[in-house]
Amino acid sequence: DDMTDPVADSARSLLDGHVVLSRKLAELGHYPAVDPLASVSRLMNSVVSKEHLLASQRFKAIYATYQGAEDMINIGALAPGANRRIDRAVSLIDRVNEFLLQPIGQRCEFQQTVKWLLDITKSWDFLLPAEQDLPPEVPAGPNEADA
Structure with missing residues (x-):
């Protein structure tokens, strides 16, 4: 503990x-x-494909992004659209949690598990520039444009 x-x-x-x-x-x-x-x-870096390793890194990034924002989401302090990465993590978290569950007695073939991991993480790009997470700029009002 x-x-x-x-x-x-x-x-x-x-x-x-x-x-x-x-x-x-x-x-x-x-x-x-x-x-x-x-x-x-x-050892993972030495025993899995680059594609599998990248999917693993993406998976952790999705999970960490959601975990970091979960309290704010639960109290309604984070509106959808405020942060693209968090929005994407929210859209994927059910699939992530499903991936992490394994009922007793359920068999999981390695290649099928890797395929599932790749499918979950393919839409995640944690290398987006930081400005991608910012809300769009509010256009200047008519009086502010002349200032």
């Missing part, structure tokens, strides 16, 4: 990767309760 525990911290520094389970996800009935943002694989 405690990511700052010296033993856990030492083990993480020695291992090629670690899977972090989340009590919050488990309490929501989300199984397996793997936190994809806190989990790490140092």
Whole structure:
């Protein structure tokens, strides 16, 4: 539970990767309760295709974008259209969460899982210039244009 525990911290520094389970996800009935943002694989870059690696990075970016905005979305403080990346993350979050769920006894073939990951993430471009996230400029009023 405690990511700052010296033993856990030492083990993480020695291992090629670690899977972090989340009590919050488990309490929501989300199984397996793997936190994809806190989990790490140092070998992934060496064992998957570039396309798979990019899809994985996009997946984490979608999930992180949504998680970062979730509280604002839930209280209604973030209107649709205010931020394109958040809007896109909101539109994809149900598919992301579905991808993360695996009922007991369900088999998932590796190639089919990768195909599903690629399909979910293909519309995400986290390399958009920052100005793409800004709302469109409001045109100057008639009196302001002459100023």
